[in-house]
Structures are given as structure tokens and as C-alpha cells.
Amino acid sequence: MAVLKSSGAAGLKEHLAAARSADEAGEFVERAVVGKLADMFVIPEEDIDANQPLGKYGVDSLVAVELRNRLVPMTQCEMSIFDLLGAASLKELAKGIVGRSKLVYFSE
Template sequence: MGVALSEVDGQKPLYDYGVDSLQAVEIRNRALKNMHSDISVFDILSAMPLADVAAKIALKSKLVKVTAASED
């Protein structure tokens, strides 16, 4: 993406880093291939903060098992 890691703010949306529709498709394809997570291009290009996009990818990933916390 051409952005230094030290300049990435997880509370900013990806479009703040210049992500366009072609890059969003590439991000979607990588999430599907590497994380087995089907996220929409719309989610990637939305105003959703980067940290929320990452959480959504993890939540939808078939590699991550999410369990509900039990109430004591």
C-alpha cells in the first residue's frame, strides 16, 4: 500500500490510505485465500475503521473459532 507501519492508524478507514476499488478487490481476494474469510468489497471501502475491518475478517474466517463467553 506504500504506507509505513508507523503511519497506520487502526481507527481510520482504508480509503484514508488511498485504497481504491481495485485494491479493495485484491484485499478481498487475499482475505479469502489466506484467511478463508469472505468479506465484501463494500466493507473494505466503507467508513469502517481498519481495526473493525480486521476484526470482521477474523470473525468470518474459517480458521478462527469464536466462542461465546460464558456468564458466571
């Protein structure tokens, strides 16, 4: 998996803009979501499985609002709380974000 060299919103924005494929962009978003969850719940990133839904980690509607508020500026993707809570897994959430992000453009 690609490593985010720059931290924070600016680093993710740069990586998304430079991504060469949807899969690569999805990896960047996935790492960012995992990082935000780890920060919010004070758990190691390694303990978060991107194949699991957010609910497995205790994300309820209040936490989803906070997560959304952190992700929207980083990804320039409008999303609802239902998008977060309804995603089958963190990977699927990342794919959805990539598909709607204003930062991601591919000439496929």
C-alpha cells in the first residue's frame, strides 16, 4: 500500500490530485480514514481492518458527524452521515469518496 508522505489534509489532497488510478486514490483515502478512526478512538491503526464496517469500531451517528467533518475538507467530497454508516466496509467507503471527490481526475 502506498504511504502518505505528507500528513494532514494538505498531504491527502496532494496525493489524491497525483493519483494515477482509482485504486491508488482509494488506498490514500483508506489510510486517511483508518488514521482518523485511530486518532478518534485512540487505538493503533494496525487494529483497524479496512474490510470491516465503521460500526464495528463503535462509530455511531455522533461519531460519524465528527468523522464526516474531518473527511470532507480533506477529500473535497460531499457525503452524508448515511454514506458513512451505510458503507459495507472502510474500503467501500474509500471507493465511494474517490468517486465523488473533486480532487480526483483520471483520463481512463
